[in-house]
Amino acid sequence: MTTARGFLVELYRRNRVLAVLGWLHLAAFAVLLFVAPFDARTILGLNPWVKPLKFLVSIAAYVWTLAWLTRYISAHRRSVRLISWGTAVIFVGEMACVIMQSARGTTSHFNLKSPFDGLVFSVMGFLIAVNTLLVLVTLLLFLKPTERPAPAYLWGVRLGLLLFFMGSLEGAAMVANGAHTVGAPDGGAGLPFVNWSTSAGDLRVAHFLAFHALQLLPLAGFTLSRYKTDWPARRQTACVFMLAILYAACVSLIFWQAMRGRPLLSLGAFVL
Amino acid sequence: MSPEQIFSLCGMLVLPGWLLLVFLPRRRWAARLVCPVVIPLLLALVYLWLVATTFGRTPGGFGSLDEVSQLFSNPRALLAGWIHYLAFDLFVGSWEVRDAQRVGVHHLLVVPCLLLTFLFGPVGLLLYFILRAGLRRRLAVGDVT
Numbered sequence: 001m002t003t004a005r006g007f008l009v010e011l012y013r014r015n016r017v018l019a020v021l022g023w024l025h026l027a028a029f030a031v032l033l034f035v036a037p038f039d040a041r042t043i044l045g046l047n048p049w050v051k052p053l054k055f056l057v058s059i060a061a062y063v064w065t066l067a068w069l070t071r072y073i074s075a076h077r078r079s080v081r082l083i084s085w086g087t088a089v090i091f092v093g094e095m096a097c098v099i100m101q102s103a104r105g106t107t108s109h110f111n112l113k114s115p116f117d118g119l120v121f122s123v124m125g126f127l128i129a130v131n132t133l134l135v136l137v138t139l140l141l142f143l144k145p146t147e148r149p150a151p152a153y154l155w156g157v158r159l160g161l162l163l164f165f166m167g168s169l170e171g172a173a174m175v176a177n178g179a180h181t182v183g184a185p186d187g188g189a190g191l192p193f194v195n196w197s198t199s200a201g202d203l204r205v206a207h208f209l210a211f212h213a214l215q216l217l218p219l220a221g222f223t224l225s226r227y228k229t230d231w232p233a234r235r236q237t238a239c240v241f242m243l244a245i246l247y248a249a250c251v252s253l254i255f256w257q258a259m260r261g262r263p264l265l266s267l268g269a270f271v272l
Numbered sequence: 273m274s275p276e277q278i279f280s281l282c283g284m285l286v287l288p289g290w291l292l293l294v295f296l297p298r299r300r301w302a303a304r305l306v307c308p309v310v311i312p313l314l315l316a317l318v319y320l321w322l323v324a325t326t327f328g329r330t331p332g333g334f335g336s337l338d339e340v341s342q343l344f345s346n347p348r349a350l351l352a353g354w355i356h357y358l359a360f361d362l363f364v365g366s367w368e369v370r371d372a373q374r375v376g377v378h379h380l381l382v383v384p385c386l387l388l389t390f391l392f393g394p395v396g397l398l399l400y401f402i403l404r405a406g407l408r409r410r411l412a413v414g415d416v417t
């Protein structure tokens with residue numbers, strides 16, 4: 001328990017704005033988790049609060065990761081402040097839109113049913129486009145970190161940010177597609193909780209995997225540099241690169257598979 | 273033996289080779305004898321026999337993609353082509369293992385390259401060269417310094 005506490009204290013010390021932002025997301029998560037069972041409505045066949053819950057956890061992981069990592073670029077004081085406050089404004093806005101549309105009983109993304117829904121969707125698109133730019137700025141700052149972590153860790157961060165950026169572009173492909181499903185309307189049968197389609201292509205899978213490379217790759221680099229101390233630094237870094245290349249290749253395959261309308265996996269194959 | 277049986281037999285021949293490369297890279301008889309020499313030479317004999325008994329008796333050629341496609345519409349020619357893949361992929365895989373040992377690339381990093389060489393031939397070789405260039409700042413192979 002003390003390590004968890006130590007982590008949270010250190011997180012707050014490293015970046016107050018983003019640490020608090022993460023807490024806000026987790027608080028909203030707890031509230032909605034309580035609200036969800038009492039809501040009998042459905043959106044695309046699902047409880048309206050499933051999507052906000054997924055977004056809240058995922059974004060909390062993102063902003064806390066970012067909070068943790070900004071330490072290594074903290075001497076770029078003004079840039080870090082811009083990134084932190086920018087991220088805070090963007091995600092408070094984004095989540096407000098997602099939660100509002102769920103409360104109204106309608107979809108948030110790809111919704112052009114009324115002028116108001118279309119406006120909400122375009123505001124979300126704008127916010128996320130700005131966030132993509134902030135990610136790019138963060139990546140550039142990490143080319144000149146002011147406090148240098150072990151090489152494998154540093155490269156894990158850079159490659160993780162790069163994959164996160166690619167995941168954002170993948171989101172743009174999803175917007176261009178006008179739906180997250182390819183080959184069927186949104187809202188069919190899907191895997192538990194994530195609801196990734198089991199009958200058609202689903203662009204959200206690659207989106208999710210690319211984003212969370214930002215946790216995987218820095219963690220891999222950190223773990224290697226910390227526990228594989230008998231390895232030369234170069235070998236640790238090569239290992240992170242190898243992992244990043246293979247991970248990116250898998251995500252790309254999953255993306256193309258979805259673009260061709262093929263599901264990630266079909267539950268029927270296991271159940272029947 | 274039908275081409276189908278030869279196909280399965282050759283598949284069973286290379287699979288142990290790949291397992292040896294992944295799990296016993298340091299045994300001299302594995303990465304230096306069985307995988308690059310014994311298995312490819314056995315495959316070479318099968319290939320030679322297939323080509324000798326098919327050559328000139330089937331339409332098609334090598335001059336255009338259409339001719340090649342015609343050539344490979346014959347199952348025996350197609351099987352020969354497949355065995356060509358099997359033999360050369362395994363040879364390249366063993367080269368990767370030996371080269372990695374020579375220039376000091378850790379075997380764990382070579383394993384993904386082997387997997388890709390097994391599945392997608394040149395892509396695995398590409399990954400190995402990226403790895404090697406990144407670690408050793410050198411692209412030339414052999415004893416060039």
